[in-house]
Amino acid sequence: MVTVLIVDDDDLMRAGLRAVLSSDETIDVVGEAADGRAALDRVRQLSPEVVLMDVRMPRMDGIAATRELSAAAPASRILMLTTFEDDDYVFGALHAGASGFLLKRTRPERLIEAIHTIAAGESLLSPSVTRTVIDRMARQPVPDPAAGRRLRDLTPRERDVLELVARGLSNQEIAAALVVEESTVKSHVKRILAKLALRDRVQAVILAYETGLVHPGG
Structure with missing residues (x-):
């Protein structure tokens, strides 16, 4: 079983994600959190293998939470979920220690596949995310x-x-x-x-x- 923590400030989104993941018998959603600060507490309590992390949240956003979790709980791997394909968010999340980045409009089967990929120790770089990293580096001339x-x-x-x-x-x-x-x-x-x-x-x-x-x- 792959244990998962869902972190999102939208109650409906959390419920939808839980419903999608429940279709896979090898995924166990062990908890939820509505903001980055609560996510830190839940990760310490539950030690999930994968954290589905929203980017924009109150109290502490997903990037700040990812940065703290990468240092405090390196065994929990983080998959960022967002409605935004903005390069600052992508680059910030990857630099903070996220192992993958998916848009919320991703198909359910793709999300499930991504969770298993992250849990297996691999990273998840879609072509659009790789392009973002390359474009950002192109603006670093030296x-x-x-x-x-x-x-x-x-x-x-x-x-x-x-x-x-x-x-x-x-x-x-x-x-x-x-x-x-x-x-x-x-x-x-x-x-x-x-x-x-x-x-x-x-x-x-x-x-x-x-x-x-x-x-x-x-």
């Missing part, structure tokens, strides 16, 4: 030297893998590009995240652009 020094511990092959991850390729596509087994790619990704102290592929994508390893449009 790579961050301090961030670039973090790449020194990577082997040449690990740098190759990180570059392909940043370009949005799946493990299977990276394996085909490098002519290696998919299991080898998974091992490389795991070592890259460990060496760079990154939570998941989302943070790896951001770092790759921040360091100049990958350039928008390149």
Whole structure:
């Protein structure tokens, strides 16, 4: 079972999400919260595997709550849900430690699939979100030297893998590009995240652009 906490200030939205998730026998909605501050308390009490987090809420918004949860409860992975596809929200959520980002108009089956993806330790970067990250990085003309020094511990092959991850390729596509087994790619990704102290592929994508390893449009 994948345990889920629903965080949204709209009572009807919470009820709708609970109804959708109840259609999957392997998902257990263990609780709800109506704002970011309450979410922090509920996560401490319930330790959910996945937190469905709204962005705009009273008392504490979803991005601030995500930032605190990423530090205080790293085992709980956060999937952002919002009606807005605004780059500031997307980028803020990803930088705060979210593992995925979905619009509320997402189809029910896609939401269920996303929860299982996040719970399995993967990140969820849709093409539109990846495009947002790339566009934001394009407005940072100079790579961050301090961030670039973090790449020194990577082997040449690990740098190759990180570059392909940043370009949005799946493990299977990276394996085909490098002519290696998919299991080898998974091992490389795991070592890259460990060496760079990154939570998941989302943070790896951001770092790759921040360091100049990958350039928008390149």
